[in-house]
Amino acid sequence: MVQIKGLHKEFGALHILKGIDLEITSGEVCVLLGPSGSGKSTLLRCINQLETFEAGEIRVGGDRVGFAEQPLGDGRLARLTEKQIAAQRARVGMVFQRFNLFPHMTAQSNVMEAPIHVAGVPVAQAKARAMELLERVGMADRATHYPSELSGGQQQRVAIARAMAMDPELMLFDEPTSALDPELVGEVLNVIKDLARSGMTMVVVTHELGFAKEVADQVVFMDDGIVVEAGPPSDVIDHPQSPRLKDFLDSVL
Numbered sequence: 001m002v003q004i005k006g007l008h009k010e011f012g013a014l015h016i017l018k019g020i021d022l023e024i025t026s027g028e029v030c031v032l033l034g035p036s037g038s039g040k041s042t043l044l045r046c047i048n049q050l051e052t053f054e055a056g057e058i059r060v061g062g063d064r065v066g067f068a069e070q071p072l073g074d075g076r077l078a079r080l081t082e083k084q085i086a087a088q089r090a091r092v093g094m095v096f097q098r099f100n101l102f103p104h105m106t107a108q109s110n111v112m113e114a115p116i117h118v119a120g121v122p123v124a125q126a127k128a129r130a131m132e133l134l135e136r137v138g139m140a141d142r143a144t145h146y147p148s149e150l151s152g153g154q155q156q157r158v159a160i161a162r163a164m165a166m167d168p169e170l171m172l173f174d175e176p177t178s179a180l181d182p183e184l185v186g187e188v189l190n191v192i193k194d195l196a197r198s199g200m201t202m203v204v205v206t207h208e209l210g211f212a213k214e215v216a217d218q219v220v221f222m223d224d225g226i227v228v229e230a231g232p233p234s235d236v237i238d239h240p241q242s243p244r245l246k247d248f249l250d251s252v253l
């Protein structure tokens with residue numbers, strides 16, 4: 001589902017991603033660990049085409065992303081239309097640390113927005129689908145509430161429903177619980193676990209090691225723009241090899 005080869009990202013003189021290789025198979029849950037500043041958000045933003053990059057390749061569902069051109073297979077490149085790029089983007093859903101719901105819209109309107117305005121789904125159909133998704137994240141009874149009337153955990157659950165509304169093939173979560181009060185973390189992790197069990201392919205940046213052990217197929221530890229260790233949680237979390245990972249695990253426990 002995701003293939004990343006030799007990815008390099010620079011911000012001016014700063015070399016942020018220094019040759020990332022990563023493969024995520026369909027239905028896999030990949031947990032991305034690493035200290036602050038190691039490049040985790042930048043990696044997710046490259047996958048979701050919110051950043052350009054200097055070298056390497058990212059494929060999502062086989063298609064090369066982050067370029068306005070695609071190889072035709074005979075050495076030539078075909079230029080993508082705006083519509084094709086928008087369609088690529090819609091295949092990936094993203095949930096950020098700060099619940100970035102539209103404040104002037106109800107929970108249900110937030111979830112309906114992209115299907116109606118980006119995908120051209122008829123209003124009645126988008127409404128019904130939004131209710132299904134709100135049901136799934138346990139927020140159906142708050143459909144008419146505005147973000148300011150919801151707790152952080154509830155807002156984040158609506159944000160997950162909203163990201164799901166475009167039927168993405170891949171979901172990216174960037175520290176989805178780190179801005180929440182501790183008692184609200186569990187309800188959001190439970191929603192993400194449910195999605196994982198339903199077979200959704202996802203990359204989750206989180207420091208929640210219990211969650212990683214329970215649901216991750218692959219744990220990737222990044223530090224200073226490189227992948228230091230990757231493998232099943234029973235290796236990476238339970239039997240870390242590098243001093244950097246050992247220090248990191250001690251610091252988040």
Ligand code: ADP
Pocket residue numbers: 011014016034035036037038039040041042043
């Ligand atoms: P993480 O998510 O692992 O904490 P980030 O990907 O947010 O790390 O950041 C990695 C590094 O890239 C940091 O040193 C950060 O300051 C830098 N960085 C991120 N975004 C930008 C930007 N837009 N311009 C310049 N530097 C940036």
Ligand code: MG
Pocket residue numbers: 040041042174
């Ligand atoms: Mg980050």
